[in-house]
Amino acid sequence: xxxxxxxxxxxxxxxxxxxxxxxxxxxxxxxxxxxxxxxxxxxxxxxxxxxxxxxxxxxxxxxxxxxxxxxxxxxxxxxxxxxxxxxxxxxxxxxxxxxxxxxxxxxxxxxxxxxxxxxxxxxxxxxxxxxxxxxxxxxxxxxxxxxxxxxxxxxxxxxxxxxxxxxxxxxxxxxxxxxxxxxxxxxxxxxxxxxxxxxxxxxxxxxxxxxxxxxxxxxxxxxxxxxxxxxxxxxxxxxxxxxxxxxxxxxxxxxxxxxxxxxxxxxxxxxxxxxxxxxxxxxxxxxxxxxxxxxxxxxxxxxxxxxxxxxxxxxxxxxxxxxxxxxxxxxxxxxxxxxxxxxxxxxxxxxxxxxxxxxxxxxxxxxxxxxxxxxxxxxxxxxxxxxxxxxxxxxxxxxxxxxxxxxxxxxxxxxxxxxxxx
Numbered sequence: 001x002x003x004x005x006x007x008x009x010x011x012x013x014x015x016x017x018x019x020x021x022x023x024x025x026x027x028x029x030x031x032x033x034x035x036x037x038x039x040x041x042x043x044x045x046x047x048x049x050x051x052x053x054x055x056x057x058x059x060x061x062x063x064x065x066x067x068x069x070x071x072x073x074x075x076x077x078x079x080x081x082x083x084x085x086x087x088x089x090x091x092x093x094x095x096x097x098x099x100x101x102x103x104x105x106x107x108x109x110x111x112x113x114x115x116x117x118x119x120x121x122x123x124x125x126x127x128x129x130x131x132x133x134x135x136x137x138x139x140x141x142x143x144x145x146x147x148x149x150x151x152x153x154x155x156x157x158x159x160x161x162x163x164x165x166x167x168x169x170x171x172x173x174x175x176x177x178x179x180x181x182x183x184x185x186x187x188x189x190x191x192x193x194x195x196x197x198x199x200x201x202x203x204x205x206x207x208x209x210x211x212x213x214x215x216x217x218x219x220x221x222x223x224x225x226x227x228x229x230x231x232x233x234x235x236x237x238x239x240x241x242x243x244x245x246x247x248x249x250x251x252x253x254x255x256x257x258x259x260x261x262x263x264x265x266x267x268x269x270x271x272x273x274x275x276x277x278x279x280x281x282x283x284x285x286x287x288x289x290x291x292x293x294x295x296x297x298x299x300x301x302x303x304x305x306x307x308x309x310x311x312x313x314x315x316x317x318x319x320x321x322x323x324x325x326x327x328x329x330x331x332x333x334x335x336x337x338x339x340x341x342x343x344x345x346x347x348x349x350x351x352x353x354x355x356x357x358x359x360x361x362x363x364x365x366x367x368x369x370x371x372x373x374x375x376x377x378x379x380x381x382x383x384x385x386x387x388x389x390x391x392x393x394x395x396x397x398x399x400x401x402x403x404x405x406x407x408x409x410x411x412x413x414x415x416x417x418x419x420x421x422x
Contacts (some may be wrong), residue, residue, distance in 0.1 A: 004362070006372060006382040007204055014192030014223060015215055018376040019207045020199045020368060026102045028200030029369040032118070032214065033377055035226055036094035036188035039163040039308070045175050047168030049089040052181040055131065057087045057096075059122035063217075066116060071127060074117065083110040085117055091164055092307045093377065094188065098214070099366075102201045111213050119217025121185065123178040136170055146251040146418040150315075153241055154253040157414035158311045162232045191215040192223035197373040199365050232257045232309045235412045245419035250323040251315075253416045254330060258312035258407060261305040261378045265403035267391045269303060272400035274350045275342045276334070277301025277314060282349060284342075288333045289316060295326040301334075312408060320421040327415060335410040341401030355389040 007019045038049045058071040069077065078084055083100035096118055100110035142148040152167055159165025196211050235256050245251075259269060277285035277300050289299045296316040304310030314334065318326040342350070362368045362385065375384050 003383070004368070004385045006375060006385075008376075008382055009204075009208070011191070011208065011211065013194075013212075013215060013220060015194040015196055015211060016376060017207065017211050018195070018197045018372050019202075019204060020372055021201070021203055021207075022199055022365065022368070023201045025365075026201050027365055028098075028100055028102050028107065028198065028202055028210075029365045030098040030200075030210070030214070031197045031369055031373045032096040032098075033093045033195040033197075033373060034095075034189050034193050035092070036184065036193075037090050037092040038166055039091050039229060040188070040226070041163065041166050043161075043163075043166060044172060045180060046166035046172040048176050048180055048184060049094055050168065051131075051135070051173075051176050052184050053087040053089040053094050055123055055128060055178070055181055056121040056185070057085055057117055058127060058131075059124050060116050060120050061122045063116075063120050066120075068122065070122075070124070077113055081106055081110050081113065083113075085114050090306075091310075095373075107210075111210055115214050115217050118189070118214060123181045123185075125178050128178050128181075132173060132176075135168075136173060139168065139170055139173070146245050146247045146249070149243060149245060150251040150253045150416045150418040153243060153416040153418070154255050154313065154414060155311070157239055157241070157416065158235070158255050158257060159232060162308070163229060164232060164306070164308060164310065186219070189218060190221060190223055191218050192221070195373075195376045197369055197376050199369040199372055229308070231260075234409070235414060238412050238414070240415045241417070242420055243416065243418045247320075247419040249317040250320040250417055250419040250421075251317055252323060252326055252330070253313060253315050254327065254334075254413050255311045255313040256408065256413050257309045258303040259305055260307060260309050262307075263305065263407075265399065265406070266305070268395050268399040268403040269407065271347070271350050271354065271392060271395045272337075272342065272404055273301055273303055274354060275346045275400075276337050279350060279353060282353070284337060284346070285314065285330060285333055289326060289329055293325075293329060295319075295322050295329060299330065320419055323417050323420040327417065331410060331413065331415075334408070334413075338401075338404045338408050338410050341397050341404070344397065347395070347397055347400070351392055351395070354392050358389050 009017050036049055041048045060069045062068040086097045088095050098114045100107050155165050194215060198207050277283045285299045285301060289295050296318045299316035301314045303312050314330050371385055
């Protein structure tokens with residue numbers, strides 16, 4: 001496999017830039033990440049980061065000779081260029097994603113428009129009133145789905161008071177004002193806090209100039225360190241919530257604290273989870289819960305590592321009268337896997353599947369950008385992708401067993417069942 005060279009440098013502003021030059025097609029994908037995700041939301045305003053990201057690309061304020069543009073005008077401007085700028089917020093970061101063809105006239109205009117949008121968002125009060133009503137309606141609709149109810153209950157059980165467990169509700173939504181968005185933006189979306197990843201048909205000089213332009217309309221100030229946040233606490237004991245719900249299927253979720261992305265056993269946990277429940281129809285949970293007992297059409301397990309320890313989760317749907325049995329079987333499979341680890345055959349099958357599918361993880365600009373942004377955000381080695389399959393191949397049965405025993409405590413799982421028959 002040819003190497004994927006990732007170039008990295010720091011701009012005078014403090015912005016960190018990561019580039020993979022990919023000249024095959026005249027296209028560029030750019031992702032700008034800032035430490036402004038929901039983990040930094042005030043508890044009483046849970047959802048502030050996601051609402052701020054949503055509003056950031058809906059309109060621009062007037063600055064100097066540049067007129068104000070409402071959300072419709074912004075959409076038309078991007079459509080005219082055949083380019084796009086999106087924004088989102090996860091638990092850890094607020095992100096902006098630019099995509100454009102690299103023909104000089106188009107890329108120049110797209111960069112200028114993106115710089116205005118990132119640097120001069122309108123945060124319109126009238127638009128926010130409309131958006132808040134729309135989001136409130138979405139929250140009410142989501143509460144009618146058992147999967148949403150189960151997910152919220154499990155997050156509260158696993159994370160407790162940690163910011164990873166903060167959830168947008170109608171009450172917290174009502175407390176969010178555009179002034180709060182502007183304040184969050186002013187302290188967080190700064191060049192000195194930017195991590196910028198680029199994949200496409202540009203060289204280093206072009207990428208550096210483009211990033212400088214994208215960040216030029218933001219305040220050029222020094223950044224004070226952001227306050228440290230606590231780690232997710234492990235569960236002290238098991239818990240079991242049975243939530244009444246009128247639905248044809250019971251939603252089952254089982255989980256506890258997992259691990260942060262910086263964990264040295266990342267690859268052992270990745271391969272191990274693929275065997276346990278992340279590998280689809282070839283996983284052990286699927287074999288025991290679906291194939292042998294017919295308790296569920298599908299069942300999965302997964303870790304959600306971030307800057308902090310994201311949750312480990314087992315999820316499935318089953319007939320309400322089978323929920324208790326499904327929970328018991330899933331827990332038994334987990335406990336045995338943690339105690340004994342995988343078989344040699346399971347390990348080899350997982351390695352073959354993961355290593356064989358590696359090319360599908362980088363077969364488009366967007367996927368490659370996701371990987372470069374992962375390297376950038378998590379401070380991984382620049383040659384991380386070059387050695388990914390080797391890291392998979394190095395994992396042993398003992399590595400998986402020891403890692404799972406260190407991370408998970410099957411006897412202290414939080415269990416949520418929504419819609420079980422009494």
